[in-house]
Amino acid sequence: MNIKVIALGKIKEKYMKSAIDEFLKRIRPYCSMQIVEVQEEPVYSDVLASHAREIEAKKIREKIGSNSFVVALDIDGVELSSEEFAKKIDALASSGLNSVVFVIGSSTGLDDGFKKSADFRLSMSKMTFTHQFARLMLLKQLYRAFKILNNETYHK
Amino acid sequence: MNIKVIALGKIKEKYMKSAIDEFLKRIRPYCSMQIVEVQEEPVYSDVLASHAREIEAKKIREKIGSNSFVVALDIDGVELSSEEFAKKIDALASSGLNSVVFVIGSSTGLDDGFKKSADFRLSMSKMTFTHQFARLMLLKQLYRAFKILNNETYHK
Numbered sequence: 001m002n003i004k005v006i007a008l009g010k011i012k013e014k015y016m017k018s019a020i021d022e023f024l025k026r027i028r029p030y031c032s033m034q035i036v037e038v039q040e041e042p043v044y045s046d047v048l049a050s051h052a053r054e055i056e057a058k059k060i061r062e063k064i065g066s067n068s069f070v071v072a073l074d075i076d077g078v079e080l081s082s083e084e085f086a087k088k089i090d091a092l093a094s095s096g097l098n099s100v101v102f103v104i105g106s107s108t109g110l111d112d113g114f115k116k117s118a119d120f121r122l123s124m125s126k127m128t129f130t131h132q133f134a135r136l137m138l139l140k141q142l143y144r145a146f147k148i149l150n151n152e153t154y155h156k
Numbered sequence: 157m158n159i160k161v162i163a164l165g166k167i168k169e170k171y172m173k174s175a176i177d178e179f180l181k182r183i184r185p186y187c188s189m190q191i192v193e194v195q196e197e198p199v200y201s202d203v204l205a206s207h208a209r210e211i212e213a214k215k216i217r218e219k220i221g222s223n224s225f226v227v228a229l230d231i232d233g234v235e236l237s238s239e240e241f242a243k244k245i246d247a248l249a250s251s252g253l254n255s256v257v258f259v260i261g262s263s264t265g266l267d268d269g270f271k272k273s274a275d276f277r278l279s280m281s282k283m284t285f286t287h288q289f290a291r292l293m294l295l296k297q298l299y300r301a302f303k304i305l306n307n308e309t310y311h312k
Binding site: 013014015016018019022079080081082085124125126127128129130133137140141144 | 169170171172174175178235236237238241280281282283284285286289293296297300
């Protein structure tokens with residue numbers, strides 16, 4: 001299975017880099033995993049933030065690739081338990097798609113049009129976390145999903 | 157305001173320690189913050205896990221102190237947005253309590269009786285995260301709460 005995470009901006013903090021690298025290493029035995037970083041557009045005001053998000057959405061779309069299932073991370077999206085998330089990953093893995101693409105927006109969020117066009121909008125929490133931390137939360141849940149599928153579906 | 161986090165077990169990973177230290181440093185200008193670590197009881201089976209949780213609950217109770225508001229972290233608890241969480245912190249800060257105590261269980265969770273006796277059960281996500289990661293998520297939300305309160309209530 002191919003999983004791509006398209007994320008805005010670079011991770012700056014050293015501890016976040018270490019944590020993300022650790023989880024990438026843990027996930028890779030289970031799937032082909034790729035993180036694609038897209039540069040954040042500069043924002044000078046609230047009005048320009050929506051314009052920046054549009055440009056970012058265009059750049060994200062160019063990275064998605066054909067026959068992909070697009071999951072937009074969105075605080076107002078659907079919340080799933082880890083078990084439900086694992087089932088979703090399992091269903092997608094056997095659906096003949098090229099890849100599942102998770103998209104994490106910038107510090108100002110994701111373009112509304114992009115969110116609407118996504119195949120699924122996933123909320124990891126009602127609480128707001130930074131988009132950089134969301135990347136780590138997502139990797140942790142992907143790792144947990146593979147562990148759940150491996151123990152409960154494949155090994156039992 | 158006094159905030160105490162009672163958490164089971166020690167943080168092992170270096171990157172988690174760095175992240176937690178970073179957020180403790182950021183939170184301390186806003187409140188008196190203390191993390192109290194309670195040793196995890198060894199668990200050998202599912203039956204003994206509930207017994208271990210009972211012993212852990214007893215040790216947790218000894219650390220709580222009088223006139224405290226106890227928040228048990230519980231995946232089945234109430235989910236709040238960051239803004240709602242900030243409002244709750246603000247209300248508790250002006251309620252004349254000695255302290256607000258957040259309790260994060262061990263890898264097998266928190267004792268059912270303890271959860272029932274808590275003043276509030278908070279869920280940070282429907283997804284399962286490790287109890288160690290939950291500690292970092294909580295500190296991040298506390299920091300965000302103080303930032304929200306500082307900008308919106310104190311400075312405006």
